[in-house]
Structure formats: structure tokens, C-alpha cells
Amino acid sequence: MKIGNEIHAVEAHAGGEHGRVIVSGVSDVPGATMYDKMSHLRTHGDGLRLRMLREPRGYPAANCNLILPSSHSEADAGFVIMEQVEYPGMSGTNTICVVTVLLETGRLKMQEPVTELTLEAPAGLIRVRADCRHGKVTRVTFMNVPSFATHLDAQVEVKTLGTVTVDVAYGGMFYVITDARAFGLRLTPDEGRDIVRIGEMVKAATREQLPVAHPLQPGFDGVTIAQLSGPPVAEGADWQNAVVVSTGTLDWDRPSTWTGALDRSPCGTGTSAKMATLHARGRLPLHNDFRHAGVLGTVFTGRLHEETTVGPHQAVVPSISGQAWITGTSTYTLDPTDPFPEGFTVGDIW
Numbered sequence: 001m002k003i004g005n006e007i008h009a010v011e012a013h014a015g016g017e018h019g020r021v022i023v024s025g026v027s028d029v030p031g032a033t034m035y036d037k038m039s040h041l042r043t044h045g046d047g048l049r050l051r052m053l054r055e056p057r058g059y060p061a062a063n064c065n066l067i068l069p070s071s072h073s074e075a076d077a078g079f080v081i082m083e084q085v086e087y088p089g090m091s092g093t094n095t096i097c098v099v100t101v102l103l104e105t106g107r108l109k110m111q112e113p114v115t116e117l118t119l120e121a122p123a124g125l126i127r128v129r130a131d132c133r134h135g136k137v138t139r140v141t142f143m144n145v146p147s148f149a150t151h152l153d154a155q156v157e158v159k160t161l162g163t164v165t166v167d168v169a170y171g172g173m174f175y176v177i178t179d180a181r182a183f184g185l186r187l188t189p190d191e192g193r194d195i196v197r198i199g200e201m202v203k204a205a206t207r208e209q210l211p212v213a214h215p216l217q218p219g220f221d222g223v224t225i226a227q228l229s230g231p232p233v234a235e236g237a238d239w240q241n242a243v244v245v246s247t248g249t250l251d252w253d254r255p256s257t258w259t260g261a262l263d264r265s266p267c268g269t270g271t272s273a274k275m276a277t278l279h280a281r282g283r284l285p286l287h288n289d290f291r292h293a294g295v296l297g298t299v300f301t302g303r304l305h306e307e308t309t310v311g312p313h314q315a316v317v318p319s320i321s322g323q324a325w326i327t328g329t330s331t332y333t334l335d336p337t338d339p340f341p342e343g344f345t346v347g348d349i350w
Contacts, residue, residue, distance in 0.1 A: 092268010215311025
């Protein structure tokens with residue numbers, strides 16, 4: 001693997017969530033699969049993630065994707081997802097951004113009105129349908145990895161909050177999901193600081209008290225992301241959510257270090273995890289649209305297509321539909337004399 005002094009990227013957002021897509025400047029990463037390549041980056045090349053997501057090139061809510069060739073015979077391309085504290089196996093918003101960038105920039109051939117393609121993510125193959133018109137991707141629908149609940153109505157003890165009732169589910173990442181109404185929240189942008197604080201506290205407690213691991217994919221374990229869930233604020237959605245992505249390590253003795261950022265979108269893997277819990281309760285049947293709103297009011301539409309099993313867990317196969325928009329192109333450079341080659345964080349916003 002070689003990282004050049006110039007990295008070329010296309011900037012995009014899906015439902016409000018930023019998704020930078022690196023299209024050149026990084027030579028192929030060692031590994032037979034995208035999971036292997038992700039593991040190599042995490043172990044040997046994490047400086048790329050830090051450089052692209054920390055200041056001065058990034059910010060707390062930034063995400064980054066690295067397009068790579070796939071050796072899988074069914075895949076048109078592969079990608080590795082990089083976030084502030086982890087390399088997720090799958091991400092809905094990032095998938096939508098990657099598909100939009102690949103097609104609208106001509107890196108993969110667009111066919112109107114529908115382009116079908118397959119991407120390889122670290123979590124596996126992702127089948128995609130892109131609705132296209134006049135050179136624009138107007139909607140991306142992808143079949144996500146099987147999703148399942150591991151805990152329903154479990155109780156965790158959260159310092160300063162007391163006993164909190166939670167669900168834990170996998171939708172490409174392990175989520176802890178709790179009802180926002182228990183904290184008097186409606187999940188609107190003005191509540192962002194409280195949502196992040198509560199989400200980080202509940203996530204840390206759940207990770208400690210309810211250990212989980214994917215039974216078929218070693219390396220995907222532990223709750224790494226929190227979702228507060230509640231009734232929709234506006235018409236056009238069936239449910240509302242706010243997902244909290246960590247930007248640092250939670251230290252109970254230093255409350256000022258409880259750092260996180262809101263996912264600006266309705267969150268694709270979070271929607272998949274939520275649908276898995278609803279189906280497990282008998283509240284969301286197969287083949288019904290589930291319109292999930294995020295904190296900005298943007299909506300992803302989910303649907304459950306079939307039941308399956310993942311190890312000992314009853315699971316469902318979800319699809320997620322949404323749209324992304326390209327916001328610009330960027331060339332990132334690294335001067336050899338730069339004192340911050342891997343960026344930095346400062347406590348005012350991190």
C-alpha cells in the first residue's frame with residue numbers, strides 16, 4: 001500500500017450526513033477481501049483515516065470511504081468505510097454516497113432509468129439498485145446484510161441516569177437503542193448536546209454490561225453506536241431517530257471527555273437495526289415500507305424482505321432507500337514539513 005502526497009476525493013452527503021469518497025491517491029491495500037483490506041488499514045495504515053477525518057481536513061461528523069478494486073467475481077467495486085473511532089463493516093449513508101459518486105463521475109457506467117450493481121463492503125456483498133435520470137442518481141436502494149436483535153427490553157445501569165431500558169441489535173454495526181421519551185427528548189436539532197451526552201453514556205454502559213459479537217463474522221463485536229428513538233416530529237415518517245457516533249473515548253471520571261456527534265441522516269444501518277427490533281416484537285411485518293426520519297427531518301425508507309437466521313439469532317434481510325448529493329471535489333495534500341500529518345483534535349468541538 002502506498003499513500004500519495006495528493007489524495008483526490010469527491011465530497012457528498014446522504015440525507016445530510018457527510019460521506020467523503022477517496023477516488024485516487026491510495027494504491028491498492030493488501031488483502032483478499034474488503035474485510036482483509038479494512039483490517040490491514042486498521043493495523044498498518046490508520047494514519048490515512050486520522051489524516052482525512054481529523055482537523056484540519058476533517059471535523060467531528062465527517063466520514064470517509066476508500067474505493068478499492070474487489071477481487072470478488074460478483075463485485076463491481078469495493079470500499080472501506082472510515083469513521084472517527086472505528087472501521088464499520090457496513091454503513092448505509094456511506095454506501096449511498098459511494099454509489100452516487102461512482103455513477104455520477106463515470107467511474108462505473110450509468111444506465112438509465114435503472115443501474116444495478118454490486119459492491120463489496122467489509123461486511124460482505126451489497127446489491128444495489130440506483131434510479132437514474134439525466135445523469136443524476138435520484139435514489140439508491142441497497143440490500144443490507146442480515147440484521148437481528150440480541151436483546152429486547154434489557155436493563156442497564158447508567159451512572160447519573162439510573163436504570164435504562166434498551167434494545168441491542170445488529171444492522172451492519174451493533175446498536176444500543178433506547179426510547180428518547182424517557183429523557184424528555186423529541187429528537188430535534190436544538191437538543192443535539194443532550195442527545196449526544198445521553199447516547200454516549202448509555203452506549204458505554206451497554207457495551208460493558210451487554211457484550212455482543214457477530215456469530216459469523218469475527219472482529220465485529222461490541223456495541224459501538226447509540227440510537228435514541230421516538231415518535232415522528234413531522235408528517236411523512238413512521239418513526240424518528242437520532243444516532244450518536246463517538247468521537248473519543250468515554251471517561252467516567254472526566255465528564256468533559258464525553259464526546260460524540262449526531263449522525264445528520266436517518267442512518268441506514270441504524271434503520272436496519274431498528275426494523276429488526278420491531279419485527280422481533282411483531283410490529284413490522286415483511287414487505288412494508290418503514291419511513292425513518294433523522295434529526296434533520298430527512299427520511300430513509302426501509303423494508304424487510306425475508307426472514308433468515310444468523311447463528312442462533314432470528315434475523316431479517318432489509319433494504320434501505322435514500323439519496324445522496326455531490327457537494328464538491330477536493331485534492332488533499334501533505335507537506336513533509338507539516339507538524340500535524342495525522343491531524344489533531346481540540347476540546348472545543350471534539
